[in-house]
Amino acid sequence: MTMSYEQHLDEVTTLITEKYDVADDDAIAMVMRAQADDFFSGHDDDPSICTLDRAHADARTVFRQYGKAGGRLSAPGAG
Template identity: 50%
Template sequence: MTYEAFLDEVTTLLTEMYDMEDEAAIKLVMQAQDAEYFVIHDDKPELRTLEQAKTEAVALYKARQNRVETQQKQQRAQHQRSTGPKTGPKTGPKKR
């Protein structure tokens, strides 16, 4: 398949496998392309298969999920730093 058809297939698989909106899948594939993720696929036509498209769709989606999770963790950490440590009722030995 052509390079363009391969990218189209990856995009289609993202929408089908992960129920992504077309625009989100297109954006994800375009970002990967801008980052030169697909250069090897352009250089090696034998990598442009349906099986490889599925592999790449899974990899792109997992990478996206990891980025989202990392951003959420960073935001929570930032929020905790800005609000200060949480303190609860003090517990210790009971006085008699």
């Protein structure tokens, strides 16, 4: 079963919070940074890859590439 692009992003965010014990705001920030870097551009072009299995793989990759200090990020504007 495939999801919409937006559902896929939501699922990736949820998986990051559940798998890596990351706060919602931090997971959202990671996904937004990945999206800004065009990490998900293929998903938007080909919605057939927006599956639960792919969401698990994307959550792992986004956490590894965009998480800091074990996935903990500062809130936007904090500093």
